[in-house]
Amino acid sequence: MSFEKGGVWRNWVGNQYCVSQYKASPATESELVDLITQADERDLGVRVAGSGHSFTPVVGTSGLLLSLEKLRGVQSVDKQRKQITVAGGTRINEVGKTLKQHGLSLINQGDIDSQAVAGAFTTGTHGTGIRLGNMASSIAGMRIVKADGDVLVLDEGDLDLLHAAQVSVGTLGVISSMTLNVMEAYNLHERLWRDDFETCMERHDELAANHRHFGFFWCPTPESRHLYCLPDTSAVSSTARTADVCEMKVMDITDAAPMESEFEKIAYSSEVYPIEYVPNFVELEYAVPLEHGKAAVRAVRDLMLNKHTNCIYPIEYRFTAGDPAWISPFHHQDSITLSVSGGPGVDYWAFLKDVDQILRGYDSRPHWGKMHFLDTDDVTQLYPRANDFRQLRRELDPKGRFLNDHLKLLLG
Numbered sequence: 001m002s003f004e005k006g007g008v009w010r011n012w013v014g015n016q017y018c019v020s021q022y023k024a025s026p027a028t029e030s031e032l033v034d035l036i037t038q039a040d041e042r043d044l045g046v047r048v049a050g051s052g053h054s055f056t057p058v059v060g061t062s063g064l065l066l067s068l069e070k071l072r073g074v075q076s077v078d079k080q081r082k083q084i085t086v087a088g089g090t091r092i093n094e095v096g097k098t099l100k101q102h103g104l105s106l107i108n109q110g111d112i113d114s115q116a117v118a119g120a121f122t123t124g125t126h127g128t129g130i131r132l133g134n135m136a137s138s139i140a141g142m143r144i145v146k147a148d149g150d151v152l153v154l155d156e157g158d159l160d161l162l163h164a165a166q167v168s169v170g171t172l173g174v175i176s177s178m179t180l181n182v183m184e185a186y187n188l189h190e191r192l193w194r195d196d197f198e199t200c201m202e203r204h205d206e207l208a209a210n211h212r213h214f215g216f217f218w219c220p221t222p223e224s225r226h227l228y229c230l231p232d233t234s235a236v237s238s239t240a241r242t243a244d245v246c247e248m249k250v251m252d253i254t255d256a257a258p259m260e261s262e263f264e265k266i267a268y269s270s271e272v273y274p275i276e277y278v279p280n281f282v283e284l285e286y287a288v289p290l291e292h293g294k295a296a297v298r299a300v301r302d303l304m305l306n307k308h309t310n311c312i313y314p315i316e317y318r319f320t321a322g323d324p325a326w327i328s329p330f331h332h333q334d335s336i337t338l339s340v341s342g343g344p345g346v347d348y349w350a351f352l353k354d355v356d357q358i359l360r361g362y363d364s365r366p367h368w369g370k371m372h373f374l375d376t377d378d379v380t381q382l383y384p385r386a387n388d389f390r391q392l393r394r395e396l397d398p399k400g401r402f403l404n405d406h407l408k409l410l411l412g
Helices: 029-041 092-101 117-122 156-166 197-210 290-306 349-360 376-382 386-396 405-411
Strands: 008-010 017-019 022-024 046-049 064-067 074-078 083-087 139-145 151-155 174-181 187-196 213-219 245-254 264-268 282-289 315-320 335-342
Touching: 029 064, 029 139, 029 174, 074 092, 083 092, 092 117, 117 156, 117 174, 139 156, 151 156, 156 386, 187 197, 197 213, 197 245, 197 290, 282 290, 282 349, 290 315, 290 335, 290 349, 335 349, 376 386, 376 405, 386 405
Parallel strands: 022 064, 046 064
Antiparallel strands: 008 017, 074 083, 083 174, 139 151, 139 174, 187 245, 187 264, 213 245, 213 315, 282 335, 315 335
8 A cells, every 4th residue: 555645634623733744544454554564664753643632742743644534443243242343443433333233332431422442542531430440441452553564462361561552642553453341231311400619519529429420510601611512501500600600410320211301311321421512622631639639620710710710611520430551641540530721812821831730739640632741750750650661662663653752752
């Protein structure tokens, strides 16, 4: 398979772009092997663009930019083992539709379902649930094409190596396929309402413990909810306030019949998780140790109410259980995730840096696909197995084919 002339690539919100010399879209693993072998022979760097949902410069390359748009689809479903194998470019919503047909469901998922599985899972993407891991924790196997064209096959027979690759930001090679652990199909009952901030904090522990999924958006102004397309929940609000409020959500598995009203919905799992976003923001998100969650959100709320009053995007607050993946944001750390965003027309850089400084005080770790300010030393300090990961990466890719300047700083 030959390379095509490259060009400009941009992510979904337009804050990241690169100009690659070449591009290619393999449709099979053998085509992918051929392209990577050629890139190695030509001394080219290689990166992969999935759906482009990362806000950080993880995709950028001046060499060969691969798209897995054609390398997608479900390869097998094993109902007995409760596993599904999918090509790396398969979208999360495509996985959900197939699982529904087979009476199965993803264990958990985030609130965007148009992402490619390889990129979403291996950057640490997550949903919410105090007892539920991130999406990468469901990876039971992977096929990764290395820089020399060999295919590395990972499964639960070597758990430590699998955990190294589960969150790896595309630095070990290109993922041609993934096998995921799934579960029996389930319906979710979603309920929405509004609380004032202090009521939310008072109920924080109870709601997290008593519901499979709990999360909220804190809105500093009445306009904030519109920026994330959140519904008007004033009819089911426990407060007369419209500013400094929390848009609350719980979801639980139910046997009840499907239904939908303005503030409640019962449907198949993957039809409930996603929400609508307009790509008009740049997001920073950190995993904060669970015990510091309430203190962290109070500190960021105070920052927004008193210093950065023009930054009015909601804070999104969710829960994720710890996992053993070497460079997962949740590496052996039950966490809450706290995200903030800057929008067009606002100089949000100072705001994001101030939030970063607050969350660093709690030894928080970033989502690899969302804005952060980490350097080499920060990664070494925050991730106990960072140097183990770097050593493995050098063994698998000694020439650094799958690095760019951003990733070289963090994981080189």
